[in-house]
Amino acid sequence: xxxxxxxxxxxxxxxxxxAGAEAADAMATDGRAxxxxxxxxxxxxxxxxxxxxxxxxxxxxxxxxxxxxxxxxARTLAEMAERAVAMAREAPEDPxxxxxxxxxxxxxxxxxxxxxxxxxxxxxxxxxxxxARRAEAAALAVKGISQCQAASASYSRRRIHLAASNGFAGxxxxxxxxxxxxxxxxxxxxxERDWAAESRTYQSDLPSPEEIGALAGARAAxxxxxxxxxxxxxxxxxxxxxxxxxxxxxxxxxNGASVVRGSSWLRDxxxxxxxxxxxxxxxxxHRPRISSSRPFDAEGLATAPRDIVRxxxxxxxxxxxxxARK
Numbered sequence: 001x002x003x004x005x006x007x008x009x010x011x012x013x014x015x016x017x018x019a020g021a022e023a024a025d026a027m028a029t030d031g032r033a034x035x036x037x038x039x040x041x042x043x044x045x046x047x048x049x050x051x052x053x054x055x056x057x058x059x060x061x062x063x064x065x066x067x068x069x070x071x072x073x074a075r076t077l078a079e080m081a082e083r084a085v086a087m088a089r090e091a092p093e094d095p096x097x098x099x100x101x102x103x104x105x106x107x108x109x110x111x112x113x114x115x116x117x118x119x120x121x122x123x124x125x126x127x128x129x130x131x132a133r134r135a136e137a138a139a140l141a142v143k144g145i146s147q148c149q150a151a152s153a154s155y156s157r158r159r160i161h162l163a164a165s166n167g168f169a170g171x172x173x174x175x176x177x178x179x180x181x182x183x184x185x186x187x188x189x190x191x192e193r194d195w196a197a198e199s200r201t202y203q204s205d206l207p208s209p210e211e212i213g214a215l216a217g218a219r220a221a222x223x224x225x226x227x228x229x230x231x232x233x234x235x236x237x238x239x240x241x242x243x244x245x246x247x248x249x250x251x252x253x254x255n256g257a258s259v260v261r262g263s264s265w266l267r268d269x270x271x272x273x274x275x276x277x278x279x280x281x282x283x284x285x286h287r288p289r290i291s292s293s294r295p296f297d298a299e300g301l302a303t304a305p306r307d308i309v310r311x312x313x314x315x316x317x318x319x320x321x322x323x324a325r326k
């Protein structure tokens with residue numbers, strides 16, 4: 001497939017310059033996605049979506065404005081730039097806005113090492129339906145499961161390209177393949193529901209539909225007959241989904257926007273203990289075949305591994321250039 005995203009971003013930057021912007025950055029994405037849902041052994045829904053999206057940010061002094069569209073005609077690109085420049089001229093001044101310094105930009109990366117796109121053929125709707133049916137059947141085979149509320153399988157492929165007037169230009173492709181099931185155990189007022197879902201960059205890395213369906217069924221069946229424990233101090237092991245949610249609250253609190261607004265409960269916690277001693281959170285955006293890995297961020301800066309929490313002590317915020325300057 002010829003690369004049309006890079007020319008789109010360059011055309012957006014050219015339109016911004018012609019409209020009077022002093023600096024600008026542009027993003028273009030395209031992709032396709034297919035999803036299939038089954039219920040009670042029958043096809044319930046099948047969807048396919050394809051599209052292209054473009055976005056432009058223009059800067060005039062310390063003022064900025066952003067616009068987006070899904071039409072990529074030359075006329076739309078020119079209108080986007082003109083409207084963005086007009087909006088920027090009316091926007092309030094913000095001393096923290098601005099593009100990255102050219103010397104800080106990511107200059108080299110190896111997409112082959114990150115391995116973000118599966119080269120296997122796109123699965124057809126029939127294959128996805130078969131996966132969903134297999135997941136549903138596996139859930140229903142678990143003792144105690146009365147019905148499967150839904151089972152789904154999906155695939156997506158997305159390309160991203162970013163360019164800016166400071167000289168940055170880069171892009172990459174990402175794929176995703178997923179299967180899920182929701183199982184219901186018991187009858188009447190004693191019914192319990194739970195689910196399982198898995199997503200992978202490579203189809204070959206995805207657990208089988210039978211594994212995913214059986215896990216959904218087991219989780220729902222294990223809820224039957226739940227009882228409240230006596231009051232006391234007990235050791236607790238959190239399910240991985242609950243554990244991820246707990247860590248998610250901490251990650252939200254170190255977001256630069258929350259810190260700058262003063263709404264974060266960790267605003268004054270840098271260098272202090274925020275987790276039990278011995279527990280660390282380490283971010284590595286360079287892990288192969290991982291959905292959140294990437295060679296550069298949305299401002300063209302190189303990504304790098306970092307400590308968020310080390311031995312229980314908060315070590316870093318998550319900032320973009322604007323919040324970092326603030």
